[in-house]
Structure formats: C-alpha cells, structure tokens
Amino acid sequence: MDFAQFGIRPTQVDGLYGVMLAPLIHGSWSHLASNSVALLVLETAPLFGYPRSAKIVLPILYLGTGLCVWFFARPVTHYGASGLTFGMMFFVFTIGAIRWDRQAIALSMLVFFFTVA
Numbered sequence: 001m002d003f004a005q006f007g008i009r010p011t012q013v014d015g016l017y018g019v020m021l022a023p024l025i026h027g028s029w030s031h032l033a034s035n036s037v038a039l040l041v042l043e044t045a046p047l048f049g050y051p052r053s054a055k056i057v058l059p060i061l062y063l064g065t066g067l068c069v070w071f072f073a074r075p076v077t078h079y080g081a082s083g084l085t086f087g088m089m090f091f092v093f094t095i096g097a098i099r100w101d102r103q104a105i106a107l108s109m110l111v112f113f114f115t116v117a
Contacts, residue, residue, distance in 0.1 A: 007079035008069045015077075019066030023081040035081045041114040042088035049107045050095060061087035 002084045009015025046054035065083030073097040089111060096108030 004079060004114050007077040008073070009077050010064060010070050010075055016070060017081070018077075019063065019070055022061065022066060022069070022079045025079040026081075028081065031080060035085055037114075038085045039081055039088070041111060042085060045107050045111050046088065046092055046095075049092075049103055053095070054091075057091050058088075061091070075102045089116050100105065 003025045005016075005028075006018060006021040006025055026035065042098050043054075043058070045058070061084055069078050069083060073091035092111045093108050096104040098104075
C-alpha cells in the first residue's frame with residue numbers, strides 16, 4: 001500500500017487530512033529511524049523540564065507545522081515528522097535562552113548534542 005497518499009498535498013482540500021497523518025508516515029526506514037530518535041529526545045526533554053508548557057506547545061507544533069506546509073510548501077506530497085522535530089528543537093532552545101537557568105541551558109545542550117550527533 002502506498003502511504004504517501006496520506007501525506008500533505010499543499011493547497012488541495014483533499015490533502016488537508018495529511019496535516020494529521022503526515023508526521024506518522026515516512027519515506028523509508030532510515031527516514032523513520034532518524035525522526036524517531038530525534039523525537040524521542042525532543043519530546044522527553046521538554047515534558048521532563050517544562051511539563052505545563054510542553055503539553056500546550058506539542059499540539060500547536062503538530063498542527064501548526066502541518067498547516068504551514070499545506071499553505072506555503074511547493075505542490076508535491078509531503079510526509080514525515082521533520083517539521084515537528086525542528087519545532088521542538090526550536091522550542092527547547094528558545095526556552096533555554098529566555099529562562100537562562102541551569103536546567104534550561106542543560107536541556108538545550110542535551111537536545112543539541114543528541115540530535116546533531
């Protein structure tokens with residue numbers, strides 16, 4: 001079965017359901033593995049360090065990145081959780097820069113080293 005049909009097709013109404021499904025679909029096993037490791041780190045760190053704000057930010061990023069792809073991306077089918085991964089990385093770095101305490105800086109560095117390496 002071709003799961004790419006469940007991806008986001010920008011500016012097409014029938015491609016809107018991809019906003020919810022696209023982060024669950026990946027093009028290859030290596031694509032799935034790279035996103036899974038990053039998401040495991042990027043979702044565990046904020047839920048541990050900032051549980052109240054992470055529970056708000058996660059759904060916003062999930063829907064927000066998908067809707068941005070639907071509105072602004074080039075007209076091909078998009079799938080994968082890379083938008084969610086980069087959004088969570090940005091969230092952790094931003095919180096680290098704003099709060100500027102030991103825990104926030106440590107989480108930012110941890111996320112950086114685990115996702116880059």
